[in-house]
Amino acid sequence: VMVDRRERIERLLQAEELRREDLEELQPYDVAVVLPDLEPERQIRLLILLPPDVAAGALEHLDADDQYAFLVERLPVNTTHAVLAAMSTAALVDLLKALHPRQQQAVLRLVPPADVEDVRALMAYPEGSAASRMTTEYLAVRAQWSADQVIRHFRHVGRDVEIAHYVYVVDRAGKLIGVTSLRDVLLAEPEMPVADFMHASVVSVQATADQEEAARILRDYDFGALPVVDAEERLVGVLGVDDVLDVAEEEATEDIQKGASVVPLDTTYSRASVWSLYYRRVGWLAILVLLNLFSSAVIAAYSSTLAAVLSLAFFIPLLIGSGGNAGSQSATLMIRALATQDVRPSQWATAFAKEVAVGALLGLTLGALSALLGVFRGGWGEAGWTLGLVVGITMVAIVVVANLIGMTLPFLLSRFKLDPAVASSPLITTIADATGLLIYFSIAAWLFGIG
């Protein structure tokens, strides 16, 4: 269905003559996808002919640099005026934040003066706050208005609001005192005052709260939009659930990158420069090199054991690798469970008991498997059996211990108010390496009677 749609749009836009009536049905996103592939003159002609709200919606999907080029350098000024007037304040703020101050000025001069104030107010909120994504184009009414009055008001201003299905009720000071929906207004008796059918107990979010918190409230409560209030409980904007879908994906991307010891990129991979990719990866890699010195120290301490039974070296990657893998698994499961609030930090004891059991089962399975491999490698004589025993016992111990390290570290981090995601796979692997070697050589020295 989607491919057909895209093809139809491409054919439409590549037709000899662009016709306004064909363009009216276009979706902004489709325009944004096709636009870059059109010839420069055709791009301009298309944006001029499109309804301004569609053109604005399409531009919102482009890079800030491309938006700037169209708005300030390439489009005729009357088109730019119309498009900027149709653009949502949130999109305008996103654009301005990505521009150089001089470019910001150039854009702001083209924005309708009435919107400039809203835009400036929004830009003052910190990046990542609930307020930084909200819209200021919502519907606010007074509690004593009748349902019919609200509908008349809506017919007057409804064209410009972005959140149209919720109606927020404020008092004289702008304090949020209730919420209702366009549905309830339509279903109410025309003469009934809003106060009689609104919900007076409103779930809202503070403007400075993290946008992740806002996303969580929207998800838990199944709301379509969430009002944003300042410290005095005054309504300052509304956050739509569609604005938060992006947040969920961005947060997931951040968590995934942290899980591989990458400092989260501030942009997408495709836009990140070589230098910024280097910079966000090298720090953890260097720290892990230093942590790896513990592993070197363990081997050095047991070098006489190793010299006596050189075949012990064969199993180093197998044993410490398996510990690292099991630890990565449990750390990853735990970090995600904490992030989605499936498991609370206070429930560590339950999780610990579970992982003791899971670790033991995994350890016994892998231990049996690797004992066989040890016997196979060491030969069927007594040395072979001893090697098999050492490798098998070590595997059980390493998997159980690494599994518990992986499970415990995220809890410890969250206990100390640190980000549990720091317990990334590479960090757990590195810790499991040193621990695993210590276990391996202790058991080997003991069972072979060396050291």
Place this chain on the structure above:
Amino acid sequence: VMVDRRERIERLLQAEELRREDLEELQPYDVAVVLPDLEPERQIRLLILLPPDVAAGALEHLDADDQYAFLVERLPVNTTHAVLAAMSTAALVDLLKALHPRQQQAVLRLVPPADVEDVRALMAYPEGSAASRMTTEYLAVRAQWSADQVIRHFRHVGRDVEIAHYVYVVDRAGKLIGVTSLRDVLLAEPEMPVADFMHASVVSVQATADQEEAARILRDYDFGALPVVDAEERLVGVLGVDDVLDVAEEEATEDIQKGASVVPLDTTYSRASVWSLYYRRVGWLAILVLLNLFSSAVIAAYSSTLAAVLSLAFFIPLLIGSGGNAGSQSATLMIRALATQDVRPSQWATAFAKEVAVGALLGLTLGALSALLGVFRGGWGEAGWTLGLVVGITMVAIVVVANLIGMTLPFLLSRFKLDPAVASSPLITTIADATGLLIYFSIAAWLFGIG
């Protein structure tokens, strides 16, 4: 704000006497959170007194077993009737799917007969399809109706619809031919037929499409809801963006679990049994043990080199660990970029060039660092300098190669229509181990003139 809210609700529900007027303002989610902590009799009393839609909304947040216990075993039958009538079909379907067939029958006998058919139709759609999450309680009108007629219709049925802000237009056969919003209906001239102001080009999703595709469309197009159609383009339901927020989080959780070589859990960590956790982790761990045999084989092949310069063993964890870490980073970045469609499979050459550069920078940094460590460990004599040289050169080579392996594998997998996420951190680490050892011992044998 949230904590205050929760406390207020707890105080309200623990008050001596529950009063209906206090309960009317409660949010279903808040009730669901507090409910399990109440005494059994109080739970029942609360659910009886609550408005049925709030009680239904609260129950939706509970486990299927708990919902069943309340609905069939604990609540009086008139409360159950009212709650089931108020419950959304989607929630009812979720509940029924999680129950034993005999329990399903017990619940279905209590559902209003008019809803049973809808529920059965929804249950026929495959798990994970767009249709499996949709609601059938939407607003459908005919193109020739006037705006005023739509509003009168809305006043009649609006109480029962779940998606209230979009109005879908269907023809006699039920085919979806247009869409408009309650806003546009209110803003239109009362006499104007819907055909004159609806959007005739509707973005929709096939009922059998993956719910992830539906989530992507909702996100890309910034829609509040997406109509779901069958193969004949007939409207069968509507998917709200709030239903899809859960999808985004579940998909992210799956990707994160795959990234640690865990077969995605079919439930949350806290609900997963020890056995199911074992089962979803042991497969990959065992495969990786077998893959690790390559590493053992490499060390065995170079055992004479190792015997001659035993201190080479000290650096095994450091070198292969760093390769694995760098490879995990690039694999993770690439898998996520492919999953979010930031990078297309066809763009592998650009990504490859980028990773050659990033890998070289990382390799040189870590190489310099580890050469120093090598000299330090080997002493300041000639042997020490040689060891430092071997370790430094090896580190550069390993990091560059492992980085490229990590980056390439996800592309190769997607090329062969396999899930790129299979290139998990543990798999990349294991491959990097064997490759790294081969590089290490080749360079060592060459520079020390052994083997």
